[in-house]
Amino acid sequence: MITSHMNGFVQEASGQAKSHRERAVDCPGDESSLVKAPHSGSSAQMERIQHYQEELRKRREEEGGRGKHDIDPNASLRLKKLSQNPKVGIDNPTFDSKEKPTKDALTLDPLADLEEWLTALKWAQHCLTDAQSQQDVELTMQLLSKEDFRNAFTIYSAVSLQRSKVSPNSPLTAQAEDLCLEVQKILQSSQQKEGLELKALLTNPQFQALMQAHDCVAGQEMPEENVTQYVGETVKLVRLEKARDTPLGATVRNDMDSVVVSRVVKGGAAESSGLLSEGDEILEINGVSIRGKHVNEVHDLLQQMHGTLTFLLIPSSQIKPAPHRQTVMHVRAYFDYDPSDDPFVPCRELGLSFQKGDILHVISQDDPNWWQAYRDGDEDNQPLAGLIPGKSFQQQRETLKKTITDRTREQQGKIWSAKKNKKQRKKNATVFSKTTDLEDILTYEEMSLYHQPANRKRPIALIGPTNSGHDELRRRLLSIEPEKFAVAVPHTTRTSRIHERNGREYHFVSRPAFEADLGTGKYIESGEYGKNLYGTSTDSVRHVINSGRICMLSLHTRSLQVLRSSNLKPYVIFIAPPSQERLRTLLATEGKTPKPEELKEVIEKAREMEHNFGHFFDATIVNMDPEPAFYELRRLIEKLDTEPQWVPTSWLC
Incomplete structure (x- = not known):
């Protein structure tokens, strides 16, 4: 399976593909990205609409400035139609103003109905003789006269009319912007409530953008020859006008032809438009047939294309899952990664390099093997998400x-392994089995942001x-x-000495008590010296934290795992030596x-x-000079x- 990255598309290769190179060639476009959809129009209909609009303009000129500063709907037949029914109005030449309204046109006004x-009920009321019937008619007339009922009936009539009519397969006009401007001119001096509301609606930036998009779409016609070439297949036409600084961001592969x-x-x-989906087959790009081409040919073709890209596609037959909001997962990397050295990455150019300790914002795990992520701090300079394992x-x-490394060592050691006893060989076998445990492999750890409370300072562990x-820096801070x-x-x-007091220099405990606490994991680090046990307990650290001070620790690296597994939330700083x-x-x-x-x-x-x-270090200070190192600390x-x-998310659970 071979794929290519071209003009924002990316070449992917696997197996025995002869080319695994990745090249991003962005198609230059306008400063703003526009999405255009296909449309099949009728030129005859467009001429009829233009003729209709021209007649309206002539009629307006003949009438002069009458009704120019008045928002009365009767002064403008177009506004009157629009107020009667949203389906018959400014953009709909259902009947000419010179024509007499037909019965169907009159029924578009629900209030007239x-x-x-009411007239019929009044007439019926006079014809009825019994009091009960007249009372029923009176109640019905009161209901029809209520404003709430009239509003509800108007809405019901409009919805029923919308559902009863088949939507047109082509736009009724391609000059919606011009019509909006005409109405705005009429409304310039209006002070009536309805006029102000309509003016605010028409001048709304979102509404103006909608009208602009409508005219762009309405002015496009899908070439019929594109459809006839793919008889029996459902096709769609997608137009993407990509900004120069926005890559398309999609990968393609060869699947047979x-x-x-x-x-x-x-x-x-591609992702922001939502018009390209995984599994879509590309038939044509800007009128050039793509079927049968190698992805490298497609890459070279798109290098020469600029501006608007028009894709003729066969939509994917795969059932798309319901869209869901993906939450961003923040992880710390525990290994270095360079995509240029990874033969398995689907797209080297999209591969995101990172180093041990970097924070990565994973925004998509749709592909469990290759996540999409941003490196912390690089979001503004990294328009496309990168691929990480x-x-x-x-x-x-x-x-x-x-496993391969251990087997190689095992084979190399066969010459002298026979000299070992069974116990030693069993020990080696145990170590080998542990390396196959996935949980022992450090990859990522989920992280969350944490702000320490003012009264509970995180302990500072200096390692080196x-x-x-590191010991000198700690002593200087304390002094x-x-x-x-x-x-x-x-x-x-x-045993304590004469000048020592329990709880000040040391906590003096019995050996059984010390060993019991050691077995329950209460000691961050411990050791034996002169047949006596010494150790720093989590309770002692917590006592300093509860006092509102910062606990300074100088630990061996083997104690870091115990410290991190506690709920003390330590901040670990590695003090690295300078050059020799x-x-x-x-x-x-x-x-x-x-x-x-x-x-x-x-x-x-x-x-x-x-x-x-x-992977345990939160920061590193290279001790080139004691003074700068102290101020950096x-x-x-x-x-x-x-x-x-x-901090690890597990600390906050």
């Missing part, structure tokens, strides 16, 4: 990739390798503003003289942290009070 009925619309992309002219599809191919400067920042008091199983040479200079100012291998180890450790845990923390931040 009511008057006739046919060229079929494969995908309608959000944000393009769907979550399940990405998980499946990442699982396949890991040794000698990256400068102790009333704003605080640390969580840790727990320990060792700059790091040597910074450590020298502190009186440290690390060896080259130690500096290299700091850099490598930072890269490892970022690769394995970067302050800026990020203060921003939490002024700007909402993206």
Whole structure:
């Protein structure tokens, strides 16, 4: 199956297609996009209408300025007709003003019918002798005289007339704009209520645009030869006048000899018009036959076309689901993606590249394998939505990739694996089976905007390798503003010293109590030193939060998962070291003289942290200089009070 991106269309290829290139060639158009529909008109009828309008103009000139400043409907037969019936009026030459109204024309006035009925009832009332019958007639006459009944009867008559008549298959006029202007001139000096209402209606921008669209559509005629070539097939004619800066946004594919619309992309002219649908076969474009052409030929053809594009289509036979409002899903990407390196993307040019940590706004999941999305912050510069791998599809191919990698390693290790004991081989098999679990594959996480309350500050976790400067930054914050920042008091199983007080330096607990809390997941991180257990509990962090201060944490990366699974809503900042040479200079100012291998180890450790845990980081500061790094840290923390931040949606449930 091969497809092409041309003039907003996109070429798609799969299987063994010889060409997988993607080229966007936008068709230049006017500054505004217009949608035009097909219409089959009659030139004879148009001449009759024009002749009728010309007679009206001559008659108006003969009458001079009579009735020019008066809105009385009797001064204008066209307005009188329009007030009597919306189907007979300005645009409808049902009868000439010189002709005597026929019986059918008179019945178009429902109020006249009511008057006739009242006259007949009065006559019948005089002919009746018994009091009951006269009373019944009197009640009926009162009903017919009520204003509410008259209004209801007028509406009923108009609806009945509309339903009884067959709609014309062609417009009655192509000069609706001119007629509206004529009526506006008559209404210029009118102060009557009806005149002001009609003037407001005719000068409404939406109504004027409707009349303009009506005249554009009415002036078009669908060539009969286009229909006769496709006998037995239902066809439709679609005209799109695309603005220069608005791509069409659709992909097509070859299906045998046919060229079929494969995908309608959000944000393009095709999607906004609603006239092109997936599965529509394109028969002609601007009169050029498309059947039998390769999509590359169609691409080259559309490169030479400009302005209005006219598509002759066979509508898709697929049953279209009822339209529904799709909600936007916001996700954070946990992997890097480059569509130019993806052989499976249906359309490379529509592929949306992103990096780990980017926020993506997914606006369509109609295709579960290829979502349509915008990258956060790029909506204004990205007219068309981009294609990104769907979550399940990405998980499946990442699982396949890991499976292939593990099998390769297993085969390479057969030479020495025989030396291992059964327990070691069983351990390897367990690890291999885990890699096939889709839930272990990081792809996307759904996010929502969150603004922290003024009295419940999010804890700040500083992460970084040794000698990256994260501990120094934390200590500086605590020393400068102790009333704003605080640390969580840790727990320990060792005995307290003379100068220590429980709850100030440590929470002193027994070893069984510590181990019991550790088993229930109450500790963010813990460890053993000198045969004593130490740990930072979620309760200690929550105590600082409840006091209105910001809890500063300096954690190991392995503690991030536990911290995120709590309800503390942490803000994680990664403090990255600078280059090896700059790091040597910074450590020298502190009186440290690390060896080259130690500096290299700091850099490598930072890269490892970022690769394995970067999806947990909310921000990154490269510690090139302590002063700028400190002010950047302050800026990020203060921003939490002024700007909402993206957090996992699960935190807000």
